[in-house]
Amino acid sequence: MPAYSDQASTAYLLAQYKNVRQATLDLCRPLSPEDLMVQSCPEASPSKWHLAHTSWFFETFVLAEFDRHYQPFHPDFRWLFNSYYNSLGEMPEKKLRASFSRPPLDAILAYREHVDVAIAGLLAQPVADEAARRIVLGLSHEQQHQELIATDIKHALFTNPLHPAYLAQTDGQNSADVIAPPLEWMDFAGGLVEIGITPNPADVRTEAFAFDNETPRHRIYLQPFRLATRLVTCAEYLAFIEQNGYGRPELWLSEGWAVMRAESWQAPLYWHRDDATESGWRIYTLHGFIPLEELSETPVCHISLFEADAFARWAGQRLPTEFEWEHAAAASSLNNKSNNFLENGKLHPMPATPAEGLQQIFGDAWEWTASPYTGYPGYKPLPGALGEYNGKFMSSQMVLRGGSCVTPATHIRATYRNFFTPATRWQFSGLRLAQDSKPTV
């Protein structure tokens, strides 16, 4: 089963390639060339850089290695748009990306076109499995950068003192009169379970893709546990704030207490006090500022691991481990209509709806877990420069699971591991509560 040994397969892959690449451009359509220049925090990059770097990825890892007729678009782009792959040589410091007024946007768009034409040419006939594998990886990579574009531009527009919206809110998007169902608990028996995935090396289809950090599938032992059926809401988080959650050191990890005070955090990122609102707060979204009272049933997001952990302790609960989460999520439906992903255009978490089972497992907001990001037993990074993709970040980061409202729908899965340092807040990151199962009599 070398999947791409025939033209039907390559045609299917090319169709997927075109969809993903187009989605990146679609995301940038509401933005001007000037918007695409802004880099407003160390975590973020200008959107224009994302447009270029995603093309660089295909050029570097696919075309330069598997298309012997390929002519690089520009010799400098090879190092200019390298993000962090030391094995490929020197690259510009990340903070310099804000100075990339040249190449101009037109050149970057031409670069994308150049790469797209070459990939289409390559896929006009059967290709080596490894080439197909790299293209599939490149599509997942591009989807990650789609999410980063949404995340980074939200921060960029928020940083602008005028706080412009990315898109005006459309009818029916308002969730002001929805009430989230009460928080309930679902029990899991634990025991010896399997986590992660061991891909079939012969199956190079998009649908079979997983990052190296999800591998290999392996056994772990879980104690019995319970998960909340939905995410924590803004209303619940507001109660934590109002009951002095940010003023009680016993609720916080020591590092979190120090960071929170050094940064003067008093609420999630994007929450601003506003006496003109009923709740006393307004929240910046990709649709601009919205009074908190209109978002109170939506999942809280843009909180750090430290805030998620302090909230859970305040609530008398805890965060789930990534293994508890994955074990539970493996039984949850994905890609059903109710998942709130990038494609549905909400661009903000939506309230849970009354339903059986775990809600909001996929989409809405990334869920901080209690698990530091490490390699699974037997973990092997990809060979060569691609080994730098995931493995070298396995220190001082925590795992998040489940994707968010700006994650592309085909990007996420139960075994998917996202990771950020515990003070990170610019992501759409929220939390789901967990607890140990009560002993039954």
Added chain:
Amino acid sequence: MPAYSDQASTAYLLAQYKNVRQATLDLCRPLSPEDLMVQSCPEASPSKWHLAHTSWFFETFVLAEFDRHYQPFHPDFRWLFNSYYNSLGEMPEKKLRASFSRPPLDAILAYREHVDVAIAGLLAQPVADEAARRIVLGLSHEQQHQELIATDIKHALFTNPLHPAYLAQTDGQNSADVIAPPLEWMDFAGGLVEIGITPNPADVRTEAFAFDNETPRHRIYLQPFRLATRLVTCAEYLAFIEQNGYGRPELWLSEGWAVMRAESWQAPLYWHRDDATESGWRIYTLHGFIPLEELSETPVCHISLFEADAFARWAGQRLPTEFEWEHAAAASSLNNKSNNFLENGKLHPMPATPAEGLQQIFGDAWEWTASPYTGYPGYKPLPGALGEYNGKFMSSQMVLRGGSCVTPATHIRATYRNFFTPATRWQFSGLRLAQDSKPTV
């Protein structure tokens, strides 16, 4: 003379206004909207911001006070484009200017047009002296920002890893085969001399303008001194480098030694080692990189006060005081053909030419002096918010004199005082040597 009580005078002022405003736009013509977004160091601002702020200045200090029919272009612009006038209320932090993708360039250009139309309307008839005085101040202000645009965009394009040029070099601009005349000394007897200017409050013509920090004219006593007839060249500065000037603490002020080592300076800003050149160095200019050997007779620039001072000590000389400089400059011709200002388009200091008297007093490169920036005896800042223009910066800064190759020709004069902290290098700043007069027998 109240100069603007008649239409001939206002018409003349309006013509000047149009010239200066147009020159700002001309300066930005080689730049894209993306280029205009870049802010590459704490000293600099995006050029787009300069375009807006200079219009804000006329709107705030002229139109809002003297044109009772004036409608502000946008209510937010009043605080958005305030630079540092605390008396006018809050303003965005300087570092946030890089996030101003909105308002878009088109809006900024419309803002400029809106202000220009209003000023033209105001000057269609005689105006109050204070209104005219403010317009004249606004034109000097705009010229300062023209120089800043040139300085900031040089840094912005240099920061881009591709190091693009602002403009390609044109024929005849090359100074590779010119030899600067030998350094000679001109003697000044000193004694009781007058420094500064006391403007005639009734004379509001552009030609009579001076900043408050140049006032009042007052007596000081000078010892006899000598000034070098030209600026220090790159070739001379290279000798300082090659004789370990950056490695000998006894040549440096203590603060300079600390800064130089912390910043790892080994040469002026924009000098890069390049073994492919004859000299071993290339220098970034607004025309891109040029081998040092082609610029060796041009004045060294982009050095800090610390480097200027260390060079002078190494040379067995010293820097002039700002009073020695002004006393000497008062007798020098200004605006003659040989002065290298912004308008002649060289955009880089040019070699001195054999001639009588002091060369390069005006234009080419700002000259660091040994004088800290303080208020003259009897100094009074302008009343109100305009008092923040100059006075509040009178600490920890050093005076520079004479203008540079990116100073507009009509902006400079013998009494003009520029000032920066002693570690500043992003300006076109060089030096002229001085010494005490030898006692004559």
Added chain:
Amino acid sequence: MPAYSDQASTAYLLAQYKNVRQATLDLCRPLSPEDLMVQSCPEASPSKWHLAHTSWFFETFVLAEFDRHYQPFHPDFRWLFNSYYNSLGEMPEKKLRASFSRPPLDAILAYREHVDVAIAGLLAQPVADEAARRIVLGLSHEQQHQELIATDIKHALFTNPLHPAYLAQTDGQNSADVIAPPLEWMDFAGGLVEIGITPNPADVRTEAFAFDNETPRHRIYLQPFRLATRLVTCAEYLAFIEQNGYGRPELWLSEGWAVMRAESWQAPLYWHRDDATESGWRIYTLHGFIPLEELSETPVCHISLFEADAFARWAGQRLPTEFEWEHAAAASSLNNKSNNFLENGKLHPMPATPAEGLQQIFGDAWEWTASPYTGYPGYKPLPGALGEYNGKFMSSQMVLRGGSCVTPATHIRATYRNFFTPATRWQFSGLRLAQDSKPTV
């Protein structure tokens, strides 16, 4: 079995108390009051502060709660010598400890005496279990600070430009002519194993003590693995340095690469280049500087997790997890004569000796593991302020196991978990290699 309900038990506890308390004083005997003042890095405290804080611990958690006749030595000491227990109120910033010239050393020694007398009085008769439990905790706490005194004073004396020794080296301590046995591997089958400890609440003997972070005992699943039979030596680490280990980014975690370059690390802490030695290096020890060639067979120590991890990758191996380590250590003998702990006075790791089984599991050098420091399933911190002892540090830290040459012998055990941020180097921290078991045919 409430162990302290009778006088025989309390007498035994008091004897242990006296031993531990005396050991702290013994450790400070080679030091002057001035030495006891030095705080040379953010991780460290002055030894005088350790002397006071350990007494504060007994006063605060034992005497103030269980001795109703107790008179505090000084009312200010209650907050002055609080380390980090927010629940008990405000405390001085850690960095201020270097300013504690008052109270003078004499007062601190009187404070110790005052507390010792009160504890002896309390233990003159049977005490409540919780009081005994707290005293036992206080003894483990004091032993931790003994190790910190040794670690901190090493850094303090090293920081002094004269680099004085803590103690002169005595005869027979030199390990120059010992050869460590070759590195061999021991196999472990893995499977479902138990980790941690669930103390019997009724057993309050010292011998039964464990910190809350070692609890509860719980099941985990281990893949088959192998451990090196001894620690990595200085000679082996030198090979890593000489083969450009600090210059190859592919060997390093991304965070480690950044830290290592920012801090200009080129070798373990305390290694200095010295051309006068055969090896080109000398190493600072508590006995002063010693040429590397005399220590080449001793375990490398004072390395960060990042260096340990990079070395392991360079060697084609990996670090063990803390669970692999504990599973292996549980079968190793502890407290045998060969363990190199604080009491044997070597004050530096010693070479392994030829023997069966795992060598150097306990003592010599803490072993960095691949495990981030988190709470075990069902982990509950101690109630009240003592809950801050361990739990609030469970972020961004890595687990170390096994104790070092400055760990008191009765302090360590197989379930014991130490933890530091991955960039920490001032501890006696080294590494043991691990690998996945090869599949057998």
Added chain:
Amino acid sequence: MPAYSDQASTAYLLAQYKNVRQATLDLCRPLSPEDLMVQSCPEASPSKWHLAHTSWFFETFVLAEFDRHYQPFHPDFRWLFNSYYNSLGEMPEKKLRASFSRPPLDAILAYREHVDVAIAGLLAQPVADEAARRIVLGLSHEQQHQELIATDIKHALFTNPLHPAYLAQTDGQNSADVIAPPLEWMDFAGGLVEIGITPNPADVRTEAFAFDNETPRHRIYLQPFRLATRLVTCAEYLAFIEQNGYGRPELWLSEGWAVMRAESWQAPLYWHRDDATESGWRIYTLHGFIPLEELSETPVCHISLFEADAFARWAGQRLPTEFEWEHAAAASSLNNKSNNFLENGKLHPMPATPAEGLQQIFGDAWEWTASPYTGYPGYKPLPGALGEYNGKFMSSQMVLRGGSCVTPATHIRATYRNFFTPATRWQFSGLRLAQDSKPTV
């Protein structure tokens, strides 16, 4: 007149030497070896270091060059106790001085004794003029360090959370019931005046000493001006605070406003809010905390240049230049009984008393001037390493004049120039108001 060519002169110099050296020891008498270790801010050094460094100065600049029989006390001391003389080679970083537990205090005292014996031997017979000149310089140097000991130990004891006093207050020291005379103005006509001093090189007596930065005597031109007859009091400064002086940007230099807000200054250093006092404030002094109401008539001190300047602007006045101050001080009596210097033991500024002429010109508190610290016309630093004493600090510092309550009486004179960066507050620094003379009709 080579003053030291005979034994009477050297005997007189030796007597002075002994007095000054003894005064340093006297100052340290209330302090323990632990107190002498504390270094509580970057400006300060441990007192023990001052004891050593002042001896090092005589050893290095006198004994090593002029006593051919001199045996250095310890070879390492040559670099260990070098402060900032780069010409003499490497030295420890200033911040490391807190780690100098070794050499112990006893060794430092023996070092002092060793140097004292050698100097006494040298002065047992006539010496070269240059040797005498160096000894005189060394005595002025030692007096500067006496002032630094008082200043540094004040900060050190204040930093200790217990805030112990250096000395208990003695009877009659309290100034609670004294009322300072009203602030009046004294007029000066200005004109061509002489500033500074040109020493007679043949006169090497202590009484003739001046630092190189006071030379040469030279002419300057002064506009007419007025000086306040006394220093600004705490009561007057409190009014500035209570009228929102720290909240009005228009009163502050731009750099001062930024520093003040970054450092959260709301009052002078050592002022603490205390609701238990009548005034709402208490002030830490070398005698411990004292309610502000008991010090309200004493001169305000421990303020930065920025605060002095803002106060003056708030009061509608300005700071004097150093030349105005010197011109006025040259006519004031020095060393009369009313001057409050170190020797009178008050250790804090005292209220002015009703009297003719300028009060508090010498002693009480250093007076910030409006003058940046620069070299006088024709200034030449001392040759060799001693040239680093003053000259290399001539950037970004402001001149203070007149000495303080911890300046030794024989150390100060009208031409004396002290200098610190404008944000400095750990010195006993206050202010005297000045204004331009009103034009007479």
